Amino acid sequence: MSLAENIPIARKTMVLFFVVDTSGSMIGSKIGTLNSAVEETIPELKDLSSSNADAQIKVAVLSFSSGTEWLTPSGPIEVENFVWNDLNAGGVTDFGEACRELNKKLKKEEFMESATGSYAPAIVLLSDGGPTDEYVTGLNELKQNNWFKKAIKAAIAIGSDADKSVLQEFTGASEAVLEAKNKKELRKIIHFVSVRSSEVASRSAQTGDGAKSKQDIFVDDLSNLFNNITDDSNDEDDEGIIW
Amino acid sequence: MVKQDIARKGDGTMFRFRSFSQKAMGASHKKEDLPCQDAVLNYCDDSMAVAVVADGHGSPQYFRSDIGSQIAAQAALDGICSFVRQISEDSFEEWNSDWLPQLVKNVVATWYEGIDRHEIDHPLAEDGKMEAIDERYRTRYLNDSERQYFSHAYGSTLIAVAVTDQFWFGFHIGDGKCVVLFDDGSWEQPIPWDDDCFLNATTSICDDNAVQKFRFWYGPTEKDARRPAALFINSDGVDDSYPVNENEKYMKYLYRAVVLSFAKEGFESTCQQISELAEKFATAGSCDDISIAGIIDEGISADFLKALEEQDAADKLREQAAEARKQAEAKKQLLQMNRTKAKQAAKKKDALQKKAQAAEQGLMDKETQLRERRSLIKRAISSAREERDRAQKAFTQAQMELSSADQEYENLEKLARKAAEEYTAAEELARCAEQRLLALRDTQADISSGASQAMDPPADGMDTIADMEVRTFPIGDIPAILFGPASARVYLFLHSEGGQKEDAEEFGKIAAAHGWQTLAVDIPRQSGTDGQALYPGIMISELRKVYQYLSKNWRQIAVRADGLNAWYVMMALHDKPLEQCLFVSPVLDVQSAIDYAVQSDSTQTDQIPPDEIELAAEYRIYAEQSPLCKWRVPTEILFAAGDVNVWSVGDFGEPNPCKLTIEQNCGRAFAEPEERERLRAWEQRAISATDA
Numbered sequence: 001m002s003l004a005e006n007i008p009i010a011r012k013t014m015v016l017f018f019v020v021d022t023s024g025s026m027i028g029s030k031i032g033t034l035n036s037a038v039e040e041t042i043p044e045l046k047d048l049s050s051s052n053a054d055a056q057i058k059v060a061v062l063s064f065s066s067g068t069e070w071l072t073p074s075g076p077i078e079v080e081n082f083v084w085n086d087l088n089a090g091g092v093t094d095f096g097e098a099c100r101e102l103n104k105k106l107k108k109e110e111f112m113e114s115a116t117g118s119y120a121p122a123i124v125l126l127s128d129g130g131p132t133d134e135y136v137t138g139l140n141e142l143k144q145n146n147w148f149k150k151a152i153k154a155a156i157a158i159g160s161d162a163d164k165s166v167l168q169e170f171t172g173a174s175e176a177v178l179e180a181k182n183k184k185e186l187r188k189i190i191h192f193v194s195v196r197s198s199e200v201a202s203r204s205a206q207t208g209d210g211a212k213s214k215q216d217i218f219v220d221d222l223s224n225l226f227n228n229i230t231d232d233s234n235d236e237d238d239e240g241i242i243w
Numbered sequence: 244m245v246k247q248d249i250a251r252k253g254d255g256t257m258f259r260f261r262s263f264s265q266k267a268m269g270a271s272h273k274k275e276d277l278p279c280q281d282a283v284l285n286y287c288d289d290s291m292a293v294a295v296v297a298d299g300h301g302s303p304q305y306f307r308s309d310i311g312s313q314i315a316a317q318a319a320l321d322g323i324c325s326f327v328r329q330i331s332e333d334s335f336e337e338w339n340s341d342w343l344p345q346l347v348k349n350v351v352a353t354w355y356e357g358i359d360r361h362e363i364d365h366p367l368a369e370d371g372k373m374e375a376i377d378e379r380y381r382t383r384y385l386n387d388s389e390r391q392y393f394s395h396a397y398g399s400t401l402i403a404v405a406v407t408d409q410f411w412f413g414f415h416i417g418d419g420k421c422v423v424l425f426d427d428g429s430w431e432q433p434i435p436w437d438d439d440c441f442l443n444a445t446t447s448i449c450d451d452n453a454v455q456k457f458r459f460w461y462g463p464t465e466k467d468a469r470r471p472a473a474l475f476i477n478s479d480g481v482d483d484s485y486p487v488n489e490n491e492k493y494m495k496y497l498y499r500a501v502v503l504s505f506a507k508e509g510f511e512s513t514c515q516q517i518s519e520l521a522e523k524f525a526t527a528g529s530c531d532d533i534s535i536a537g538i539i540d541e542g543i544s545a546d547f548l549k550a551l552e553e554q555d556a557a558d559k560l561r562e563q564a565a566e567a568r569k570q571a572e573a574k575k576q577l578l579q580m581n582r583t584k585a586k587q588a589a590k591k592k593d594a595l596q597k598k599a600q601a602a603e604q605g606l607m608d609k610e611t612q613l614r615e616r617r618s619l620i621k622r623a624i625s626s627a628r629e630e631r632d633r634a635q636k637a638f639t640q641a642q643m644e645l646s647s648a649d650q651e652y653e654n655l656e657k658l659a660r661k662a663a664e665e666y667t668a669a670e671e672l673a674r675c676a677e678q679r680l681l682a683l684r685d686t687q688a689d690i691s692s693g694a695s696q697a698m699d700p701p702a703d704g705m706d707t708i709a710d711m712e713v714r715t716f717p718i719g720d721i722p723a724i725l726f727g728p729a730s731a732r733v734y735l736f737l738h739s740e741g742g743q744k745e746d747a748e749e750f751g752k753i754a755a756a757h758g759w760q761t762l763a764v765d766i767p768r769q770s771g772t773d774g775q776a777l778y779p780g781i782m783i784s785e786l787r788k789v790y791q792y793l794s795k796n797w798r799q800i801a802v803r804a805d806g807l808n809a810w811y812v813m814m815a816l817h818d819k820p821l822e823q824c825l826f827v828s829p830v831l832d833v834q835s836a837i838d839y840a841v842q843s844d845s846t847q848t849d850q851i852p853p854d855e856i857e858l859a860a861e862y863r864i865y866a867e868q869s870p871l872c873k874w875r876v877p878t879e880i881l882f883a884a885g886d887v888n889v890w891s892v893g894d895f896g897e898p899n900p901c902k903l904t905i906e907q908n909c910g911r912a913f914a915e916p917e918e919r920e921r922l923r924a925w926e927q928r929a930i931s932a933t934d935a
Contacts, residue, residue, distance in 0.1 A: 002516045002519060002520075003500055003501060003504055003513070003516040003517060003519065003520045004516065004519040004520045004522070004523045006500055007496075007497055007500055007520055007523070009484050009485075009523065009524065009527055009528045010484065010485050010486055010493070012484075012529070013486065071580075072576065073576070074572050074573070074575070074576040077573065077576060077577065077580075078573075081573065081577050082580075083577065083580040083581055083583075083584050084584075085580055085583040085584050085587060086587050108487040108488040108490075109488055112487060112488065113486060113487070113488030113489070114486045114488065115486060115487050115488075120442055146438075146441045146442070150441070150442045150443070
């Protein structure tokens with residue numbers, strides 16, 4: 001058996017992180033829509049992963065309210081094997097704690113162990129309020145994390161009460177913060193951000209510090225496509241109830 | 244391309260190290276029509292083996308990195324060879340730590356000379372690739388009069404390793420890996436890692452302080468020292484094909500296979516296989532350009548190889564176990580997620596079940612309600628049917644009763660008719676009886692008074708006119724005069740317009756001769772004394788009163804009337820039993836008579852009050868609304884020839900028992916003496932018909 005036949009090559013991996021605010025204010029249609037929207041997005045991510053020659057997509061989910069909890073405690077799961085378990089809401093918004101927990105796992109010895117080469121993770125933060133803990137330290141530590149730096153970061157502000165300035169601090173760009181005003185928009189934005197960030201993050205790209213970063217490419221996509229997401233969201237039905 | 248030389252040491256002891264190098268163009272570069280930006284070189288002779296890998300940067304602004312990497316690789320190779328030779332010539336005793344920084348300094352300087360020459364020969368400003376780069380970089384390149392920036396276009400990483408009899412070393416800037424197998428079987432990446440190299444970011448030979456960014460590694464190859472058995476260097480395209488975590492482990496597995504292949508398959512074959520492997524990484528791995536170069540000790544012992552194989556087998560087993568553990572862990576996690584999902588589903592199921600139960604209960608309630616309603620409706624239908632049947636029966640019964648009632652009514656009607664007939668007969672009998680009683684009373688009176696009066700009606704006074712008994716008395720308010728001796732038979736005489744009751748005298752004589760009394764009345768209008776209009780209804784009513792009086796006092800009644808009075812008689816007494824009627828110049832058709840009188844101004848109209856056209860109209864309307872009934876009384880009519888009314892006899896005729904006499908040359912009033920004679924003769928003859 002020749003070397004080429006004998007040497008296995010690992011499939012590259014891209015990890016999609018959902019960082020979800022499950023504080024008390026999410027109770028009701030927000031958490032319900034979020035649950036169903038992410039669950040509905042999983043099949044498309046599966047298709048993307050199976051049809052993507054570039055990278056395998058894995059999913060990790062961190063929920064935070066009064067403390068944090070990984071829904072995938074053993075690490076990211078291949079999206080093909082991923083099962084979305086409905087999140088329940090309740091408690092306060094320990095966003096700083098969530099940043100620290102994310103920072104802890106964004107290491108090659110932890111959740112990034114299977115990441116390869118140039119495939120930075122995609123991190124989607126969903127929140128409807130503002131931090132109730134001291135978050136600045138945690139967020140600053142996280143921002144020093146190389147994986148976080150290179151990651152595609154998007155934040156979804158659920159309703160108008162979400163503290164968008166904090167979300168912008170998290171993503172590093174106001175363009176990467178999308179506001180969902182109702183169920184329909186939340187559903188669409190979750191779908192779009194999850195799939196699109198995964199597409200961009202899992203795509204081979206030119207290397208070098210002068211190349212457009214994947215975050216820049218993603219933000220460009222958001223700017224181009226966000227209007228399409230929200231254009232027809234103002235229906236009078238139940239989906240159109242403003243948060 | 245495989246570059247290799249077999250070299251031997253000058254003292255006859257074989258120099259066992261051989262170098263090799265392979266590269267392949269990355270699929271992503273092919274796809275984007277970029278050149279292979281990696282450069283590899285190797286060299287070996289009887290005193291040294293050298294391998295170099297340079298990886299030109301991929302971003303557009305490094306558009307000459309393919310040339311930069313070649314120049315870097317060549318500068319490194321040339322620098323190392325020169326350095327090694329220099330040291331050999333100097334017969335150094337001790338390694339000087341300044342040597343490698345100096346060597347790197349020389350290499351970087353040589354690289355700068357190389358790219359400087361290249362740029363002068365091929366100015367960046369004239370390069371078409373400048374168009375494709377970002378504006379900010381283009382500006383920097385075009386404004387680089389101090390030649391401080393142009394080197395970035397040639398940016399590259401660089402890794403070089405060398406082995407000699409006395410020492411081995413390596414230097415490295417940027418990403419890529421250097422992996423060493425030592426003769427004790429251990430694997431290391433001895434050149435320190437630079438954390439500035441992360442994912443796509445890397446340090447470069449074109450960096451301003453590149454010399455300071457180089458990392459070094461040095462070791463002796465003396466007999467007792469731990470010596471390398473193989474050294475491998477590669478561009479990041481190789482290590483990027485493996486997970487970042489435990490990347491060293493994967494690199495070890497890779498290069499251990501290469502070492503074993505060199506030992507088993509031979510140098511040439513393995514170099515070829517490395518070339519194929521590079522292609523595989525370039526197309527199915529990272530898809531980046533792939534460079535693999537190295538130095539291999541060809542004199543490694545069989546024991547070492549065996550140990551290496553055992554190590555490989557053990558690692559494989561360990562790996563399998565780890566993989567199994569990992570899979571088990573993943574399955575456990577999946578199981579946990581599925582369990583949670585199942586719990587959530589169970590909760591949902593419970594909720595749905597409750598909902599379904601509630602719905603079912605609701606349905607059952609509805610069904611019960613429906614059943615009850617259906618039952619109620621059924622009962623109602625049944626009740627309605629019963630009612631309908633009862634009604635039907637009642638209807639049938641009623642029909643039968645109706646039919647029976649009809650029958651009964653018919654019978655009763657028959658009975659009533661019969662009773663009426665019997666009543667009429669009885670009345671007739673009673674009247675006859677009364678007549679007879681009256682006659683008997685008269686007879687008794689005759690006997691007692693010796694008078695010959697048959698009747699004794701109330702009288703104002705009794706007189707004798709021309710030997711005939713005459714009595715006057717009122718019938719109600721109607722003045723009456725009775726001619727002739729008492730009899731059961733009486734003629735009612737109605738005189739003509741303008742006449743009086745005494746006009747009946749002559750007729751009374753004739754009638755008396757035939758056993759009839761004659762009663763004449765002055766019905767107010769007739770008398771000529773009362774100026775009030777006599778409407779037909781009043782006349783008819785008065786006539787009925789008179790008849791009632793007559794019927795009470797006489798058994799047989801006949802009538803003698805003139806002109807319009809004849810019509811009154813027919814209107815008033817058509818249903819009365821009359822023995823005979825004698826009509827003189829009667830008006831039988833009042834409508835025609837009035838029409839004729841009004842239209843022709845005929846003298847004949849004297850029969851109708853001429854000054855009362857309004858009254859005439861009244862008569863006409865009355866006659867129109869009250870046609871004559873069937874006239875069954877035996878009647879004799881006398882007309883003067885020329886009387887317009889004679890033509891109405893045709894309508895009056897059959898089946899009426901009427902006998903018509905027309906006297907020629909007479910006025911209709913029969914007023915002249917001779918006419919009066921003829922009238923008396925007619926009366927005589929007509930009355931005599933009653934004798935029988």
